[in-house]
Amino acid sequence: MDDPDPPVIGRRGSYAKGVARRQEILDRAIEVFAERGAYATSLRSIAQALGVSHAALLHYFDSREQLLIAVYENAEAKRHAVPDAPEQGGPVDVLVRAAAANVEVPGLVELYSTLVAASLEAGNITGRSYFTERFARVRRDLADRVRGGQARGDIRADVDAEQVAALLVAASDGLQIQWLLDPSVRLETLETLATLLGPPAAPSTDDRSAAGDQQATDGQPGPRL
Amino acid sequence: MDDPDPPVIGRRGSYAKGVARRQEILDRAIEVFAERGAYATSLRSIAQALGVSHAALLHYFDSREQLLIAVYENAEAKRHAVPDAPEQGGPVDVLVRAAAANVEVPGLVELYSTLVAASLEAGNITGRSYFTERFARVRRDLADRVRGGQARGDIRADVDAEQVAALLVAASDGLQIQWLLDPSVRLETLETLATLLGPPAAPSTDDRSAAGDQQATDGQPGPRL
DNA sequence: GTCTATACGTCGATAGAC
DNA sequence: GTCTATCGACGTATAGAC
Numbered sequence: 001m002d003d004p005d006p007p008v009i010g011r012r013g014s015y016a017k018g019v020a021r022r023q024e025i026l027d028r029a030i031e032v033f034a035e036r037g038a039y040a041t042s043l044r045s046i047a048q049a050l051g052v053s054h055a056a057l058l059h060y061f062d063s064r065e066q067l068l069i070a071v072y073e074n075a076e077a078k079r080h081a082v083p084d085a086p087e088q089g090g091p092v093d094v095l096v097r098a099a100a101a102n103v104e105v106p107g108l109v110e111l112y113s114t115l116v117a118a119s120l121e122a123g124n125i126t127g128r129s130y131f132t133e134r135f136a137r138v139r140r141d142l143a144d145r146v147r148g149g150q151a152r153g154d155i156r157a158d159v160d161a162e163q164v165a166a167l168l169v170a171a172s173d174g175l176q177i178q179w180l181l182d183p184s185v186r187l188e189t190l191e192t193l194a195t196l197l198g199p200p201a202a203p204s205t206d207d208r209s210a211a212g213d214q215q216a217t218d219g220q221p222g223p224r225l
Numbered sequence: 226m227d228d229p230d231p232p233v234i235g236r237r238g239s240y241a242k243g244v245a246r247r248q249e250i251l252d253r254a255i256e257v258f259a260e261r262g263a264y265a266t267s268l269r270s271i272a273q274a275l276g277v278s279h280a281a282l283l284h285y286f287d288s289r290e291q292l293l294i295a296v297y298e299n300a301e302a303k304r305h306a307v308p309d310a311p312e313q314g315g316p317v318d319v320l321v322r323a324a325a326a327n328v329e330v331p332g333l334v335e336l337y338s339t340l341v342a343a344s345l346e347a348g349n350i351t352g353r354s355y356f357t358e359r360f361a362r363v364r365r366d367l368a369d370r371v372r373g374g375q376a377r378g379d380i381r382a383d384v385d386a387e388q389v390a391a392l393l394v395a396a397s398d399g400l401q402i403q404w405l406l407d408p409s410v411r412l413e414t415l416e417t418l419a420t421l422l423g424p425p426a427a428p429s430t431d432d433r434s435a436a437g438d439q440q441a442t443d444g445q446p447g448p449r450l
Numbered sequence: 451g452t453c454t455a456t457a458c459g460t461c462g463a464t465a466g467a468c
Numbered sequence: 469g470t471c472t473a474t475c476g477a478c479g480t481a482t483a484g485a486c
Binding site for chain 2: 479481482
């Protein structure tokens with residue numbers, strides 16, 4: 001929608017020198033979020049932290065929202081310990097690690113939730129398409145992992161991989177929010193899903209006799225999911 | 226949770242005549258949401274739709290946010306077909322019905338998401354405590370239903386009811402958002418969870434041979450969950 | 451008690467000078 | 469590329485009419 005190359009989210013006049021400055025802005029901005037929370041993070045307060053006027057920021061980003069999205073992308077990208085190597089492991093494993101890493105970055109879940117909520121609004125074309133694509137991509141990745149697990153026999157085969165993927169994303173997002181509001185909601189709750197997704201239990205002879213206290217909540221969910 | 230006392234969210238000077246006017250405001254406000262989306266719903270635009278000045282609204286509600294929370298509560302309350310009778314059915318059933326009803330009210334999920342996101346912010350004491358309590362209450366109700374299902378043998382007993390409840394809330398909230406962004410994500414995905422929660426499958430002899438296409442995604446999840 | 455009028459400070463965004 | 473100036477709209481607060 002902008003210059004010669006549209007696919008990047010908030011680029012404007014961005015060559016060589018520009019991208020470096022742009023990166024500076026993003027790095028400083030996430031710190032402002034950590035300090036003051038996402039809500040009070042106006043263009044002006046970010047600009048102040050950088051020692052420039054707020055209008056200057058709009059030379060690098062088309063709007064406040066696009067700056068915020070870029071900040072989120074940046075923070076999330078550098079959240080990955082290993083820079084590139086695609087995440088390894090089953091779908092639940094990946095999500096548990098991601099969720100744990102997310103809540104470590106102050107303000108990140110707030111920022112994400114705010115942006116997602118805003119993306120639901122009617123007029124918000126940019127945010128809407130960004131998160132629509134993002135959700136689709138994440139679901140695609142997870143669905144692949146689910147199918148892998150099913151082929152391996154780690155995950156029960158009588159559920160649709162795409163639907164499980166959507167479920168996993170929803171559960172992960174929702175649990176991070178609940179955890180922020182009330183840390184007694186343990187993030188490991190996601191692993192309960194691993195238990196549920198596990199294969200129909202080793203064919204043992206007891207049907208349902210005295211299903212004791214042996215909760216599978218924090219033990220290994222059997223195979224690596 | 227409503228009348229005879231102060232724990233109500235946004236009451237100010239409110240007797241007899243006042244509460245009626247207050248109700249008018251809430252009813253009209255949700256319509257504004259339906260028409261213009263939650264985002265553009267400023268105090269001033271709601272006031273305009275009511276034909277009053279925006280300052281007038283602050284006689285009934287302490288702040289914009291408390292008005293929005295009250296609007297949400299009001300819309301959600303009248304969303305229930307049967308006015309009082311506590312919801313019947315298993316945990317998944319209840320959630321599926323609620324989710325379906327939610328997305329029918331234009332702007333309601335947007336409003337909810339916006340308020341939840343705002344409640345995560347540091348300074349927001351009112352919103353934070355409201356949603357913390359709300360989540361706790363909903364989880365409590367669902368956990369009871371889960372335990373009931375477990376006692377009845379409808380739900381596998383090797384998972385913690387509280388954790389399943391948190392999972393259900395998260396999944397429901399998250400799916401509504403994903404559905405709004407991309408209706409190809411079916412709300413019925415929640416019922417996949419019902420399948421997963423079902424008892425360990427009737428003890429049949431086939432271990433895992435040719436797990437065919439028989440997806441349990443939209444059929445009955447066996448018992449009523 | 452209900453409401454209008456008005457003012458304050460801040461916001462995102464834009465235009466134009468340097 | 470960055471500034472200053474300015475715009476309209478916002479949430480909030482207060483004074484005072486009825």
